[in-house]
Amino acid sequence: MTRIAIDAMGGDHAPDQVVLGAVDAAKEGHDVTLVGDASRIEQILTDVGFDLPVTSATEVIGMGDDPAAAIREKKDASICVAARLVAEGAAGGVVSAGSTGAAMAAAAFIIGRLDGVARPAIATLFPGGKIVLDSGANLACRAEHLVQFAVMGAALATTLLGIERPRVGLVNIGEEQGKGRDLERAAFAGLAGLDGIDFVGNVEGRDIGMPAVDVLVTDGFTGNVLLKTAEGTARLVQSVLFETLDKAPYRDAAAVLAPAFDEMKRRVDPEATGGAHLLGTKGVVVIAHGSSSRVAIANAIALADEGASHGLVDKIASGLSAGEE
């Protein structure tokens, strides 16, 4: 276990759900410290009769704040203090459900980028065990960024999924080489020439459920659309299913299957992982959904701990330096 710093003030349901999620994670054995308004945090802990370390932070960065400016001006904001714990070595990772922009700025300016990283990227673990990056940190990318994403995503797949030699695909509109925009054609060449990566070529959105690839690389605009479309479609299919089953001839049989439907929902729930790793910084950073419940926060903490305890940052650093040789 590596200590994880929790931005207790970030998220729609902060601090209550964040503190409760941290309590749940601690009960599972994770080592956490809560960062934020100490008196509010301690009150919540007292209410549930559980003790956790608290690091005081007097300011909060809101969703409306300009992230880069807020990081400079609110030095005592919870996300800044949490990031500083990582920068100083007092924690191995940070979890925030607050402003994604603020978490990214804190990661870049307080924790710092790994040597040679042009653009830290958000890597989302998709149901079915695929990693998609970038999921929204960098809307416009150059080919060399996508090549770095491949290296970083492969390191994450090794760390989280235990895949020794992850297969990396380039998100594109067709499988044949030469498909896509200038970006994809240039990235294809760069990825094909990369040592230590099993580049499987172009993959399409319809391959999202297929077992032939572990890491999907794309720009942050496309990755964000891809993930949200998958989320929306999973919900659409489920709602059509339940609407269809809510008819007289089917209701009784459907009731018998309720546990099976719950299992399916869990297996395709995009929020089950609780958050996404920001890759390319000198410490583990997990960005949780703003709407995170205590369950999602606990999952995000487990995700951060898994990365921190299994040397994710070192794996990325050595992957990047191997690519430069």
Added chain:
Amino acid sequence: MTRIAIDAMGGDHAPDQVVLGAVDAAKEGHDVTLVGDASRIEQILTDVGFDLPVTSATEVIGMGDDPAAAIREKKDASICVAARLVAEGAAGGVVSAGSTGAAMAAAAFIIGRLDGVARPAIATLFPGGKIVLDSGANLACRAEHLVQFAVMGAALATTLLGIERPRVGLVNIGEEQGKGRDLERAAFAGLAGLDGIDFVGNVEGRDIGMPAVDVLVTDGFTGNVLLKTAEGTARLVQSVLFETLDKAPYRDAAAVLAPAFDEMKRRVDPEATGGAHLLGTKGVVVIAHGSSSRVAIANAIALADEGASHGLVDKIASGLSAGEE
């Protein structure tokens, strides 16, 4: 009913499945003419004991041919002859399951673009009744292209779905104005200023199942990824569902629900519509999947006939000229 010209030689299962699909469509009352190798087509018709008009074309454009060059060089290719029937007024629309590039080139060079259309776009009807364009004709777009897509997509929504004032959304990574790339920010401004269109602002991929929007506008790369991701996710959710149900305690109840599952599959099947309209040309053009079966071909013919018989091209032309005033 308006006569629809069918490229009988286009598609993985041509001419057999294409001819059989045309037979099915004709039995449903659609007026079709088959274009291609007359002796092969007539043999298939003889085998099933059904008579349909055939227009001879001696050449075929393959998937490996360069589309623009092939259109120039193979004047007697089935897609060229079919497009010429439309250009000459002998047919109101064309259906092809062959090379998409060849169909687009035939549409642009033989049927011709409507006045003022910068980029014809492929509009896909998504399960749940939403139209997504562009789905892959134009990988890189400028803001003014997206604004034209909105006008053309709204005309299609009126024609196919009977929606008098379709709601148009811009595919983006967040709902707030100002989100996205330069393309989305510029397109947002253009769409907001458009008369006669109910622009609902930015929409996300997770809105794909929501009723608040009818037409989703985006560049062809993003649209293609969005549609294929939805297809892949729908398949993934279904496969997880059936895998979960294929266990001892559930099997009997699941068997009772088989008709309900079939209904769900039909409702979320991305191939149910059979094809996509290419919008912005002087005749109706429907591009069917290369893998189209006879059922998909018959659906594609119905889709083309619906557009041709309900004045789709005129609606687009008047929408575009209204936007110019």
